[in-house]
Amino acid sequence: MTTPLEPVPPAEPVPLRPGRKLGPIADGVGSVHRAWLEPLRYTYLKSGLTLSDLSVRVLLAKSKISELLRGTGLYPRWEIILSLSLQLQMPSWPLYRLWRQAAFEAQKSSEWVERSTEKALVTTSQTPPLDHRAFRETVEGDYRLYAQVFLDDDQRDTAVSNTFDILWLRWNEALSSPDIRRFAWYTLRTTVMARTPHIDGRPEFGAAAFDTVALRRLTTDTERLQQVEESLQLFKAMSRLPDQQLDIMVLRQLYGICPEHASALMGVPLATIRSGERHATYFLESVICPSPETEGNTA
Incomplete structure (x- = not known):
């Protein structure tokens, strides 16, 4: 069995700091809110600063900063986030784009968003590090x-754009991880799955059955209908695969990406790609075309 994709842990331990330990991000924080909050928390924890230090520098009570870093209380105004990002030396442009999306996700109006930025200029001229841009050019199409x-x-488009904004914010963390490609792939998968409808905990992607390579090659309506039915059956079975096997099958079977390229994209060994595809294929065949011996054993 292949192991599921997991977040890559920080390469170095978080420095100890005086005072009460910062609590975890609250349940119910939206996916885009979490996307900018996690890098902000990570950078704060790695900075060695305390809540007292930040309180003095951004002129905000420690309790309010603690609430902000846990995602509790009211959704924060941009001017506060910008002040924190400057103290933590974080790029403000990707942070702002994610903050703005999350504001709308939190049901904030356009007027509220505009008021929140009146006293805090957004620097749109910032560019990602050169190696970030090179990495993006290499993998964005895939x-x-x-x-x-x-x-x-x-x-x-939004999910992919968000992925590279998150990577920009976490670029130093990505560079210090065991494999930047694996770190980036996990970021992509997390961002995509946060927006993907799920049924009984399984990703729903039946709409993709209507835009497959096999379907575009057919010429008659009867052939297309049969292919759609087959694709829907396949995708329903694929949704039951473990995370890593599902990703391997998307790359290998839906797009025909060679094992070596899939390995490079996901940041896992070539042997993992081949083993994952073999196990996934066996499972799908047992579900879609069960043998008399296994038909009664499939869930």
Whole structure:
């Protein structure tokens, strides 16, 4: 069995600091809110600063900063986030884009968003590090292919854009991880799955059955209908695969990406790709075309 994709832990331990330990992010924090909050928390914890230090520097009570870093209380105004990002030396442009999306996710109005930025300029001229830009140019097309299996065009573009904004904010963390490709793939998967509808905990991507390579090659309506039915059956079975096996099958079977390239994209050994595909294929065959011996044993 292949192991599921997991977040890559920080390369170095978080420095100890005086005072009460910062609590975890609260349950119910939205996916985009969490996308900018996690890098902010990580950078704060790695900085060696205390809540008292930040309180003095941004002129905000320690309790309010603690609430903000846990995602509790009211959704924070941009001017507060900008002040924190300057103290923590974080790029403000990707942070702002994620903050703005999360504000709308939190049901904030356009007027509220505009008021929150009146006293805090947003620097749009910032550019990511050169190696971040080079990495994006290398993988963005493949990331879009992966995302479009689960999301419509607008959601796909947003998810991929968010992925690279998150990576920009966490670039130092990514560079210090055991494998930057694996770190980035986990970020992509987390971002895409946060926007993907789920049924009984399984990702729903049946709409992709209507835009497959096999379907585009057919010429008659009867052939297309049969192919759609087969694809829907396949995708329903694929949704039951473990995370890593599902990703491997998306790359290998839906797009025909070679094992070596899939290995490079996901940041896992080539042997893991081959083993994962073999186990996934065996499972799918047992579900879609069960043998007399296994038919009564499939869930």
